[in-house]
Amino acid sequence: MKVLGMISGTSHDGIDVAVVDFSPADGDPTALTGTVSHVSTVPYDPGLRTRLLRALPPRGTTLAEVCELDTAVGQAFAEAAVRTVATAGPVDLICSHGQTVYHWVQAQQAHGTLQIGQPAWIAEATGTPVVADVRARDVAAGGHGAPLVSFMDTLLLTGRPGVWAALNLGGISNMTVVGAPAEPVAYDIGPANALLDAAVLQRQAHPTGFDVDGAIAAAGRVDEELLGLLLREDYYVLPAPKSTGKELFHDRYLSDVLTLLARDVTTPDLLATLTELTAVTVAEQVQAHAVDHVMISGGGAANPTMLRRLTARLPGVELITSAELGAPPDAKEAIAFALTGWCTAHGVAATVPSATGARGPRVLGAVIPGDGPLRLPEPSAHGPRSLRLRSGERGGSGG
Structure with missing residues (x-):
C-alpha cells in the first residue's frame, strides 16, 4: 500500500x-x-x-x-x-x-x-x-x-544492540528510548527550536524567522545566569509520560524570563544560551536512561551548532541522524x-x-x-x- x-x-x-x-x-x-x-x-x-x-x-x-x-x-x-x-x-x-x-x-x-x-x-x-x-x-x-512517532521509533530500533534513543529536535524536543530493561518510553523533553525561533522573530535577527545553520548562536556565548533562570522550569522535573508544546514555550515565556534577568543580552548570546538549554535538557535525559546511541531527526538535525553542543555534553554516546536508518x-x-x-x-x-x-x-x-x-x-x-x-x-x- x-x-x-x-x-x-x-x-x-x-x-x-x-x-x-x-x-x-x-x-x-x-x-x-x-x-x-x-x-x-x-x-x-x-x-x-x-x-x-x-x-x-x-x-x-x-x-x-x-x-x-x-x-x-x-x-x-x-x-x-x-x-x-x-x-x-x-x-x-x-x-x-x-x-x-x-x-x-x-x-x-x-x-x-x-x-x-x-x-x-x-x-x-x-x-x-x-x-x-x-x-x-x-x-x-x-x-x-x-509522542506518536514512538511507534515507528520502536519498530526501527528494537533488536539493535545497546540502548537507543530516537531524538526529535523540532519546535519541541522529544525522545523515545528503546532497548532498556523496561518497556519503551517516550516523552517531550522541552523546547528545541520553539524558543530559538521566538527569539529570532522578536529580535528580527534573520529574514527566514530562524537561525540558519545555528550561525547566530555560534557567534555568541552562553549566558550562565540566563541559562540558570531557564532551567528553573518545573516541566523538566515532571515524570514521564508527559507532553508539552507552544502552550508553554512561547514568545511571552521568553520575554518573562528576560524580564527576570533584568539586563540586556545580545542576540548572539541569547541564541547561544537557548541552544545550550536544549543541549542541557536533552543530555540529562539521555544520560538518565544510560543511552548508548542517539538517532537524531527534525530541524535541529540540520543545526551544526546544536549538534556540537549535544556532542560536547554526551561524551561516549554515538550520535547519528535518522538518515542512516532510511528516514x-x-x-x-x-x-x-x-x-x-x-x-x-x-x-x-x-x-x-x-x-x-x-x-x-x-x-x-x-x-x-x-x-x-x-x-x-x-x-x-x-x-x-x-x-x-x-x-x-x-x-x-x-x-
Missing part, C-alpha cells in the same frame, strides 16, 4: 510530506518494509503562517478565526497533496496529521488536543481516502496523544504518519502505551472517503514488530 503522510510541526513553517510504499517481508508478516519514494516540504504562504502564529497561545483568538484557519490550512494541505501526487504518482491513502494549535494538559494529564487542517479538502482535491485526527483516540484512552531527518515524522495511515487502514494499533500513557494500544484516526466507495484492506492478523526503511526517493523543497 502506497501512503502519503503529511504533517506541519510545532515550528508552524510548512508541510512535510513523504510517500512510502509499505509491504510485509516475504515469509514474515510481522516484518514491514517501507520504500520511501518521495519527501519534500511545502512552505506555508507567509500570510497564512503569520495569521496562524497570531492565533496561537498565549494570544487570544475567536471561533471564527479557528474556523477560517481550519479551512485555510486544510486547503494548504490539499494543495501540497496534489503537488505530491503529480510528482510521485497516485497513492492509495493519505494520512494527514494537520497542524497542532492547542494541546490541553493539566496536572500531567492530557485532556484534549486540537489539530486543524480540515481533511475533507484533501479528499476533495485528490479523490483519495484520508486518515486524520490521529491523536484524539490515544488521549481518550488516557494517553497524551504524543531523512526533516521527513521522519511525515514517514511516521504514513505508517500510522497504513496501520489504520489494516486495523492495526499504532501506539506504544508505555510511551503515551494510554490504557492500551489503539487504532488511530478517522477516515474520510475519497471519490468512490471506501474499500479498506482486510484487517492484518499480525501487526508489525519491525520496520526497515529503504530509499527509492525522489523529492525536493516543494516550494
Whole structure:
C-alpha cells in the first residue's frame, strides 16, 4: 500500500510530506518494509503562517478565526497533496496529521488536543481516502496523544544492540528510548527550536524567522545566569509520560524570563544560551536512561551548532541522524504518519502505551472517503514488530 503522510510541526513553517510504499517481508508478516519514494516540504504562504502564529497561545483568538484557519490550512494541505501526487504518482491513502494549535494538559494529564487542517479538502482535491485526527483516540484512552512517532521509533530500533534513543529536535524536543530493561518510553523533553525561533522573530535577527545553520548562536556565548533562570522550569522535573508544546514555550515565556534577568543580552548570546538549554535538557535525559546511541531527526538535525553542543555534553554516546536508518531527518515524522495511515487502514494499533500513557494500544484516526466507495484492506492478523526503511526517493523543497 502506497501512503502519503503529511504533517506541519510545532515550528508552524510548512508541510512535510513523504510517500512510502509499505509491504510485509516475504515469509514474515510481522516484518514491514517501507520504500520511501518521495519527501519534500511545502512552505506555508507567509500570510497564512503569520495569521496562524497570531492565533496561537498565549494570544487570544475567536471561533471564527479557528474556523477560517481550519479551512485555510486544510486547503494548504490539499494543495501540497496534489503537488505530491503529480510528482510521485497516485497513492492509495493519505494520512494527514494537520497542524497542532492547542494541546490541553493539566496536572500531567492530557485532556484534549486540537489539530486543524480540515481533511475533507484533501479528499476533495485528490479523490483519495484520508486518515486524520490521529491523536484524539490515544488521549481518550488516557494517553497524551504524543509522542506518536514512538511507534515507528520502536519498530526501527528494537533488536539493535545497546540502548537507543530516537531524538526529535523540532519546535519541541522529544525522545523515545528503546532497548532498556523496561518497556519503551517516550516523552517531550522541552523546547528545541520553539524558543530559538521566538527569539529570532522578536529580535528580527534573520529574514527566514530562524537561525540558519545555528550561525547566530555560534557567534555568541552562553549566558550562565540566563541559562540558570531557564532551567528553573518545573516541566523538566515532571515524570514521564508527559507532553508539552507552544502552550508553554512561547514568545511571552521568553520575554518573562528576560524580564527576570533584568539586563540586556545580545542576540548572539541569547541564541547561544537557548541552544545550550536544549543541549542541557536533552543530555540529562539521555544520560538518565544510560543511552548508548542517539538517532537524531527534525530541524535541529540540520543545526551544526546544536549538534556540537549535544556532542560536547554526551561524551561516549554515538550520535547519528535518522538518515542512516532510511528516514531523512526533516521527513521522519511525515514517514511516521504514513505508517500510522497504513496501520489504520489494516486495523492495526499504532501506539506504544508505555510511551503515551494510554490504557492500551489503539487504532488511530478517522477516515474520510475519497471519490468512490471506501474499500479498506482486510484487517492484518499480525501487526508489525519491525520496520526497515529503504530509499527509492525522489523529492525536493516543494516550494
